[in-house]
Amino acid sequence: MRWKRVMQLLDVHCEGEIGKVAIGGVPKIPGANVAEQLAWLNSDPKGKELRHFLVLEPRGAPIGSVNLLLPPKHPQADAAFIILQPDQAHASSGSNSICVTTALLESGMIEMSEPETVVMLETAAGLVRATATCRDGHCESVSLTMVPSFVHRLDAVIDLPKWGEIRFDLAYGGIFYALVDVSQIGLRIEPGQARRLVEAGMVLRQAVNRQFEVVHPEIPAISGVAYVMFRDVDPDGAVRTCTTMWPGRVDRSPCGTGNSANLAVLHARGKVRPGESFLSRSIIGSQFEVGLSGISEVAGRPAVIPTIRGRGFTFGLHQVALDAFDPLHAGFALTDVWGEALAELGEQQA
Template structure:
């Protein structure tokens, strides 16, 4: 059997969000940082992202990670996040999946009751603490990259929805954030289609009206992702929301067309961006926990550890914790005669 490519992956999820982790078969990626390796992967081997995330091997809600050697001498491992339309510089749910896979498969030795390790993401190095018992990672907590607000409570003209008040914030990715009530939507699972349409329309408008770039790395432009937020409904939570992971370009002439999928988790970078907005409004203090719920009721716990500065912006240093599970191990192959070497998309769910 002749194969053009064979990749070994561990199938995992963090609070419901699928985060496939490639542990074998990746090509050599060149670069002096994991960010540079991410750009090399994007430029020379983007077929791997398409192969893993598009049908028939993937689905619109799936993320994928490649474990790579770190470049920072203090890091234990590096990882690159691949999403449907972009390479995310950081992701909380994917960091939890990667940590769970690294420790439960023995790539990084597990120490009970707590393993401390450092992971190099394209956005920077994060310190991770994993609570472990009987060979299982029970919870992952990490200190994220600093989060900050570029635009707070500004008007955004969203085609098909009118003028909506939004904030643009960095939490490891650039988010545009609005109240769900501005769209007349309750961000629960059964309203997923309506959430995606509103968020994608908002994101597309924000890119045109409020383009942003990270002051420490101007290649990190946005907003590339959006979320709508709402008050809590479950005891023990402080808020909830819905995040759309884009699966295709938004067509403003057809706002009814789906072009994304809901993040099944509460979204780690989204929670951090949301905390930055709340802190900027004076609604969340340093040291205060913030439990964020997803459309399916799963939870991440965030906390502002301290304040800092990023360029000209006041920023917070957030921590985030959640749980991850391994669901299986797979080997993905590409037959040279396969008519779909880069997968395919269909408009019923892909947009």
């Protein structure tokens, strides 16, 4: 076979959200730390080529992420990783942290200890402590201590032709979010409205990034609103979420970084105190337990330390390969599957 590149991927999902883990064949990514590696993946043509190789058709699909497993740079870290998605490489993710932890332990790359194994994960956003509950060689659940999360701006307003004034919060939970109460757009967070939620999320994300500039005060490689997360409250008090992801899908999990950002907002409004926790449900009803473990600060601004608890499951192992003679080796995406935002943002093809 005329393969120029071969990579091994372990298939994992966290509460329904696919987070494949590249465990073999990962090329060396330039950078003195993971934030610099993230910046390289998002700026260098070779970084874009690698991302498109893994996430675009014919090898990839709109659903899910691919996690590049990397040698750690931080002395306390057991492993490092960067999340690849169609729009860019991302700094942090709760569901993907759970997928990576599950992959490391169940593949034997890190020795599993029962009843509990601690894995320190290095991300571009900082260290994430993953505490896995283990039994009979299986990773039953993972509790993450996330990076410090903070509010950038409460009650920001944007005026859009379809809905008029939309009020939202800008907050950071490992990446930046615009957090929007779903009632403002006349929709509900339920499976039958996923397409309409995505369409609204793509419009809002583009408009917010046009009018509001957000950059992490200590990590310049993390900038811009990555996602719009719609939120609601279920009758039992659980937070219902729907994170909309470019170019046109919803997160199947309750979203760890989104809930971390929302936790910072809830704390700023006096609705959650240290030591308290609550359930968060996704659009498909899967759940995370979200907790506030402590208070911190980032560049002089108040921050919270979130915890996210969920489950990861392995479901396959496969290889992807690059045939140097394949005329579609660069990858492609079409709006019939990937959504209208693909054309609107001028990214019809890699």
